[in-house]
Amino acid sequence: xxxKPLLIDLVIIGTRNxxxxxxxxxxxxxxxxxxxxxxxxxxxxxxxxxxxxxxSPDFTAILLVGVMTWQWISRCISSGTNSLLTxxxxxxxxxxxxMLFPLISLATETTRSICVFFVLMLLLVMLxxxxxxxxxxxxxxxxxxxxxxxxxxxxxxxxxPFIPDTLYIINVALMALMFGSGIFYSLDNIPETLHQYFLxxxxxxxxxxxxxxxxHGENPSFLRLSCLAGFGTLFIVIANYLxxxxxxxxxxxxxxx
Amino acid sequence: xxxxxxxxNNLHLSYRRRTGLWSTSSHKVLNGLTFxxxxxxxxxxxGNNGAGKSSLLLVLAGVIKPDAGEVIHNDGxxxxxxxxxxxxxxxxxxxxxIFCGMLSGCRKAAIxxxxxxxxxxxxxxxAIYDPVITYSSGMRxxxxxxxxxxxxxxxxxxxxMLGVGDxxxxxxxxxAIREKISAHRSVVLVSHNLPFLKEMCNRLLWIxxxxxxxLGDPQQLIDEYKxxxx
Numbered sequence: 001x002x003x004k005p006l007l008i009d010l011v012i013i014g015t016r017n018x019x020x021x022x023x024x025x026x027x028x029x030x031x032x033x034x035x036x037x038x039x040x041x042x043x044x045x046x047x048x049x050x051x052x053x054x055x056s057p058d059f060t061a062i063l064l065v066g067v068m069t070w071q072w073i074s075r076c077i078s079s080g081t082n083s084l085l086t087x088x089x090x091x092x093x094x095x096x097x098x099m100l101f102p103l104i105s106l107a108t109e110t111t112r113s114i115c116v117f118f119v120l121m122l123l124l125v126m127l128x129x130x131x132x133x134x135x136x137x138x139x140x141x142x143x144x145x146x147x148x149x150x151x152x153x154x155x156x157x158x159x160x161p162f163i164p165d166t167l168y169i170i171n172v173a174l175m176a177l178m179f180g181s182g183i184f185y186s187l188d189n190i191p192e193t194l195h196q197y198f199l200x201x202x203x204x205x206x207x208x209x210x211x212x213x214x215x216h217g218e219n220p221s222f223l224r225l226s227c228l229a230g231f232g233t234l235f236i237v238i239a240n241y242l243x244x245x246x247x248x249x250x251x252x253x254x255x256x257x
Numbered sequence: 258x259x260x261x262x263x264x265x266n267n268l269h270l271s272y273r274r275r276t277g278l279w280s281t282s283s284h285k286v287l288n289g290l291t292f293x294x295x296x297x298x299x300x301x302x303x304g305n306n307g308a309g310k311s312s313l314l315l316v317l318a319g320v321i322k323p324d325a326g327e328v329i330h331n332d333g334x335x336x337x338x339x340x341x342x343x344x345x346x347x348x349x350x351x352x353x354x355i356f357c358g359m360l361s362g363c364r365k366a367a368i369x370x371x372x373x374x375x376x377x378x379x380x381x382x383x384a385i386y387d388p389v390i391t392y393s394s395g396m397r398x399x400x401x402x403x404x405x406x407x408x409x410x411x412x413x414x415x416x417x418m419l420g421v422g423d424x425x426x427x428x429x430x431x432x433a434i435r436e437k438i439s440a441h442r443s444v445v446l447v448s449h450n451l452p453f454l455k456e457m458c459n460r461l462l463w464i465x466x467x468x469x470x471x472l473g474d475p476q477q478l479i480d481e482y483k484x485x486x487x
Contacts, residue, residue, distance in 0.1 A: 004334075005359045013356055013365065021347035024388070093342030094360040095334060096321035248322035251315075256274040 007097050008235050009091060014104040033112040034119055041067045048184040056188065058215055063128055065211050067182035068120045072113035073203055080105040080153035081170055086163050086249065090158055091254035092189055099243055102157035106150055117142070124214060132217040141213055141220055144228040145206040151235025158242045161253040177203055185210060202228055260295035262332065262412055262443045263317065264268050268326035271315060288467040289326070294412070294424065301458035301475065305481055308464045310447045314414045322471040335412035335445070336351045336361060338405035339480050340398050340421065346390040350381060350400050353389055357401070371407045378433075380426065381404035383412075394424075395422045406433045412443045 023029035045068050048054045056062065083101035090096065117138075123133055160166055181203040182189075190198055199205050205228060210218040270287040284311045288304055294300050302310045315321045317328055318337035344353050354375060358368040368375075376385050379399045389397065398421045405418070415438075421430045431453075438444050438457050448454055454461060454475060461478040463471045471478055 004362050005364045009365055014361060015354055017345060017348055017352055021345060024347060044268065087343075089341075090343040092403075092446055093320065093339065095362065098359055100452060251321045252273045255272065 003068070003232055007100060007103070008156065011094070011103045011107055013110060014100065015107040018104060018108045022108075030037045030115075033115050037071045037116050040071060044184055054184060054189075058186075060249050061129055061210060061215050062186050063184055064120060064123055064127070065214055066181075066186075066207050068097055068113075068182065069145075069207050070178065070183045070203070072109065072116065072205070074178070075113075076106050076149050077153050077156070078170070078174060079109060080165060081156040083162055084157050085164065086252075088254040091250055097243070097257075098158070098247060099154055099228055099239065102153050104192070106153055110146065121214070129215060130217065134213055134217045134219060137154055137213045137220050138210065141206065141209045144225045144232070145210075147229050147232025147236070148202045148206070149232070151232040151239065154239035155235055155242060158239060158246060161250060162246075177201070180204065182207055199201065202231060260296055262296045262331075263294040263331065263335065264329040265290055265292050265317070265486065266327045266329065267291050268316065268328065269324045270312060270315075270321065270460055273311075274406075280477055285345075286465050287316070287323070288313060290464075290469055291326075291487075292462060292469065292472055294443055294445060296443055298460065299438055299446060299458045301377075301447065301454040301461045302447045302464060303454065303462035303478060309314055309467050311416055311463060312381050313464070316417050317414055327441035330412075332411045334362060335414050336408055337414045337416065338408075338418060340401045340405075340414045340418060344389050344397065344401075345353060349387060349398075350379075350385040350389055350392065354385075354400065354404050358404055361405075361408055362410075368408075375403045375407045378407065380428075395426075399426055402430050406430070406437060412444045413437065414444070414447075415450065416447045451483070457478055459464070 003021060019030075026032065028035065042062060045060070049063065080102040081104045084091070084098060087101050087114055090101075091098065092141055121131070121135065121138075156166075158171065160170075160180050180201055182198070182200075187195060187198070199208065205224050209224060212218050268287050268290040269285075271285050273281050273283045276282050277438075290313065302313065306309050312321065314324050314337055317335055317358045319330075319334045320337070321325060343357055345356070348356075351372075353359070354372065355368055358365060359365055379385065379402075381396060381399060384392070385400075389400070392400070402418060402421050415434065418430065418434060426430065435457070438446070444457075446454065446457060458475050460473060461471075461475045462469060463478050463482060465477075
């Protein structure tokens with residue numbers, strides 16, 4: 001009994017518990033995993049499709065991929081970043097790796113979204129998009145995206161307890177990202193000279209590559225995917241460094257809340 | 258009782274709290290503690306409320322990192338048995354047992370091996386599968402106590418766990434702690450129950466004003482402690 005549990009085991013059990021607890025809190029349970037993104041999709045469609053008449057030929061498909069991917073990313077970042085603030089009970093009682101909390105949030109939101117991504121592909125087929133073999137690249141796009149999201153979320157989660165005020169900035173930044181990542185428009189809608197700047201935003205790149213694979217049936221840009229993976233890995237390394245440097249502070253921050 | 262299983266070396270700890278953008282207030286809890294826990298020894302910790310006893314156990318368990326000084330674990334991190342902590346009230350008692358057990362540093366397989374014994378000991382019956390939000394505070398204490406007493410480690414830290422629950426469970430839990438201590442190799446015990454400390458401990462450590470006031474024979478220290486104004 002002297003062997004410590006691995007972090008990954010704690011993440012798995014913690015995630016299972018979180019999903020179970022969330023589902024027990026409402027009547028429809030896991031149905032909400034799909035229903036919520038679909039409702040959000042309807043809102044976007046009503047505003048940008050019907051009111052603003054932003055109708056390119058593939059508008060619905062473009063919007064669908066954009067909204068579903070964005071929902072996953074934004075939920076990961078917003079629930080992951082404040083996860084050290086919402087678990088003072090565990091932090092002040094157990095000797096744990098503090099990255100456990102953001103990792104549980106990330107795993108919870110990602111598990112939910114995996115079902116969404118299957119439904120997304122189904123909806124695309126129903127809208128008349130031909131499924132091609134290139135769709136097999138889609139999981140690779142998602143894995144590269146996941147690395148970026150994990151890296152950024154871990155760093156933010158570890159820094160946030162020191163400056164809780166940042167939470168407001170993160171909310172504003174998420175809104176800016178929502179408009180700046182091409183959720184309801186695609187690369188074709190912006191001037192060509194701005195493309196390279198637009199794609200500096202990793203989330204814009206993730207959504208663009210997902211569309212390239214799913215809607216246009218083309219190979220993703222492997223250069224951009226490696227950049228995403230490299231960027232994500234770098235941030236994960238930085239998060240590990242931050243954790244080592246800052247871990248002795250979190251108990252005090254948790255009990256002082 | 259030959260070599261130390263845990264050595265504490267000039268331990269300093271303050272609680273820090275941010276009061277403004279640039280200002281923090283700090284409050285000293287432990288001031289230069291040095292002692293050893295020998296293999297096979299039961300060391301009792303004595304002191305008034307707020308003397309720093311629970312903080313000391315948290316440092317020994319690795320939950321808090323000390324500001325200065327060190328704790329040398331010659332046999333891995335000790336297991337801290339305490340009744341508070343980390344319950345997710347939306348989940349069943351059963352699910353909480355597994356997660357809290359893992360947070361305490363045990364592998365899932367090891368907890369599952371003992372899970373029947375844990376549930377049995379708690380006496381919660383079918384309620385173990387109900388969400389913890391439906392539990393009374395006594396039931397929660399039963400749950401956490403049963404988990405803690407069934408986890409195993411070479412060094413145990415026990416923070417005031419006597420008299421948990423109703424009369425029947427309280428007796429059962431005191432017996433379980435007694436049994437645990439007599440079977441165990443090394444224990445650090447915090448309690449305000451002086452007869453119990455005298456009965457169980459080889460040595461006592463008396464903490465006062467964040468420092469060690471005395472370390473030694475239980476009978477002698479308890480007599481001194483009982484005197485008014487010490």
